[in-house]
Amino acid sequence: MERLTPIGISVVLSLLVASNTFAEVPRMPTAIAVPPSDKAPLSSATRPGTEYSDLNHYGYVEQEYYLQGVAPAITAAGKTLLEAPYTTRILVRKPADPARFNGTVVIEPFSWFGERGAGWILTRDYLLRRGYAYVGYTLNVNKPAVDPKFISETPAAEAEQIAQYGRIVNFEFMRRFDFARYAPLGTYYDPAHFTRGEAPDPFAPQSQGIGAQLALLLKTKGTQSPLAGLDVQRVYVNSWAVTAQVWMDYLDQGRHQQWRMPDETPLIDAYMTGRMAYGEVGGDVIRVPRQMPEGVPFVTVFSQSELMHDVIEGIPLPPDTDTPQLRYYEVTGMPHLRLADLGTEHTERLAADIGKGDDPRCRTLYDEPVERVVSALLDGMDQWVRDGKPMPNAPRVVRDGKAAARAPATGNLQGGVRPPWIQVPSATYLTDQETGCGLIYDTKVPYSKEVLGQRYGNFNRYAQKFEDAKAVSIKEGYLLPEDAAGLHPIATPQDF
Structure with a gap:
């Protein structure tokens, strides 16, 4: 081979420097097995409840680790103010037999309400059947003097939220559940220096860095990984409800391009977020990150509640594109929250609790099996990544000004993703924005026996x-x- 001249060496070095100008490898965190306790961890799939799965049947094991490191504290505007140590926890579910592993890890930040793994609840059967690994992780803080999770328009509304949810948020909730296990947890928080909109930022400032470092750890093959022995090829984000905002911020601020593996490949290979109207908890109201990830999908799934929010507010959704890889799905007949979605010690008020029990539009919750739809979408995203097969394009729900158009014959929304219970309805599916029931759940009005017979x-x-x-x-x-x-x-036959 010919030797490079000094000029040639200079050019090569310049190219190498240029190629790394915007890419950096995050700090590597440390995973430490949590000492055994006399009870299952929070969000465990082994405990009876909304997150239960028969892991033994599928040949899976569940393990909990402390995740420790030093991560940047970033404002909602994208400015890094400092770097600080943190200790959080991760909950790992993986095939006991490495041969069962399909090469993909799904990561999900737990909701700050009851440490709920919404993405797990919506896709667990699919994940276990197909050999995925799953890692849920905690993004929380010590209880601040004024908790921005509950800042409301009036002191009465704030007090009402605190009374309902105050016991199931922050590290205090976790320590009350199992003090010895969760006493070491801590992340940086300073409401005076971290704001979102006009109020203190409710999201932990280190959230983005923790997510990136977790992906780096999982993709780095070595004994230090909680997935040691598994050949990890891909990491997907599956983030739902309020924590979806964290990943919108991550993308919008260009972290996908900034934080990379040592070989400069992406830390994250696909992003699915759902049931979150971005900006609703303060900050910018955007629907597409201003810095879209290149070469990986960004998928958002709206329930009827989120799509109705955008309809009423006049917020248009972007068109689906293959370059960049963008998909938006408005799933009709999907409520914002179901009974099946509640986290540990999480309860919600019903219509009878707030004097709406006699209102026919408020009496019946819909709890339809939307996990079937979400699992199909996750599978479609996986095929897009693995095989280059684009996900389907769904029509948007039909708008009529600042209202969603409903079909006169059925009372249900027109357009959108239409599960079988909307194609062949037995009820009219409504949202709280329309009914004023005052519930976080959405409700439906079942058809009468006469209407079912006529249809x-x-x-x-x-x-x-x-x-x-x-x-x-x-x-x-x-x-x-x-x-x-x-x-x-x-x-059911009895309904007829």
């Missing part, structure tokens, strides 16, 4: 149409064939 004749005909609708959803990419058998008609 379908009898239960058998209704059930057949529901089966036909399942076939449509499979073809569209919003239902996996292996989930179809477990998806049953919403109405």
Whole structure:
């Protein structure tokens, strides 16, 4: 080979410097196994409740670790003010047999309400069937003097929120649950220097750095990883409800481009966020990050509640594109919260609790199995990453000014992703913005026996149409064939 001249060496060095100008490797954190306790950890899939799964049946193990490191404290505007140490925790679920692992880890920050793993609840059966690893992690703070999670327009409203949720947020909740286990946890927080909009920022300032460092640790093959022995190829974000804002900030501020693996490949290979109207808790109201990730998907899933928020506020959704890889899904018949979505010690008020029990529009919650839709979307995102097969494009819900158009024949929204229970409805699915029920849950009005009879004749005909609708959803990419058998008609023979 010819030797490079001094000029040639200079050019090569310049190119190397230029290629690394905006890319940096985050600090590597440390994972330390949490000492055993006499109870299962918070958010454990082994405890009866909304997050339970039969891990043994699928050959999975669950392990909890402290995650320790030094991470930047970043404002909502994207400015790093300082770097500080932190100790948080991660909850790992992985195949006991490395041969069962499919190469992909899904990471999810737990909600600050009851440490709920919403993404796990919505996709757990799919993840376990397909051999994914899952890592949930805590993004929380010690209880501040004035907790920005509860800042409201009036002192009465703030007191009401604190009374309802105050016991299931922050590290105090975790320490009350198991003091010895969670006493060491701590992340930096300073409401005087970190604001969002006109109020203190409710999000932990180190959230972005913790997420990046966790991805680095999981993708770095070595004995220090909690996934040691597994051949990790990909890391996907699956972040729902309020924590989705963390990952919107991460993308919007260009962290995807800034923080990289040592070989300059992405830390994160796909982003799915859901059930969060970005900016609703303060800050910029945007729907697409100003610095979209290059070459990896960004997918957002709106329930009826989020899409109705944007309709009423007149916020347009962006068009789907393949370059950059962007998808928005407005899922009709999907509530903001279901009974199946609650975290540890998390309860919500029902209509009867607030004097709305006699209102026919408030009496019936809808708890339809939307995890079937979400699992299909996650599978579609995975195929986009692995095989380059673009995810399906869904129509937007039809707008009528600052209202969502409803079909006169059914009372349900037009357009959007239409699960079988919307294609073949047995109820009108509403949102709290429309009913004023005052619930975090959304409600529906079931069709009367007379209406069901007029639409379908009898239960058998209704059930057949529901089966036909399942076939449509499979073809569209919003239902996996292996989930179809477990998806049953919403109405029952007794309703007819």
